[in-house]
Amino acid sequence: NAGVTQTPKFRVLKTGQSMTLLCAQDMNHEYMYWYRQDPGMGLRLIHYSVGEGTTAKGEVPDGYNVSRLKKQNFLLGLESAAPSQTSVYFCASVDSYYNEQFFGPGTRLTVL
């Protein structure tokens, strides 16, 4: 049982480049989330999904898109990266009873 995994662990982009971050969970959870964490700050919710084929905006959705084509995967896309998107990105999933949110190890993204 791998829990929540994130790919890649590190990435450096140039301004304007695009990329996709992959989050995968093997716990059959319905709900999945993408957060970002800037230095010295708490996590902020970007987008979330309450089930396969559904997505919704969180607190800071601008500049990001997401897709949930399969229940176990939640993808976060940056269409045109900006330096302000330099951050650590965390994915999480939770079972339908909201008891515990499981987080992945994070992806460190630097945009130059």
Add this chain to the structure above:
Amino acid sequence: DAKTTQPPSMDCAEGRAANLPCNHSTISGNEYVYWYRQIHSQGPQYIIHGLKNNETNEMASLIITEDRKSSTLILPHATLRDTAVYYCIVRGGGTSYGKLTFGQGTILTVHP
């Protein structure tokens, strides 16, 4: 979701109990109190949660005041590995879909 207030930092001697306070004076009746911690930029780790009764698990105890306006997380025998940022989060049920709103948390430093 209700806003929480935590001290920015606390110290604790190894082997002693660490008591981390949290104020959530605007909490409503169906909102839970959750505690997470984040060790050195890893993904946040769930610790414990409660609604109105005190709760205990293998990691910690959660004491919620009778009026539910504040709570205390207790680590009974702190170790150096408990040094982390501790987040107190109030989360609603229903349409909140398990979304968590992170503040800046309390930096707990456990010293020898």
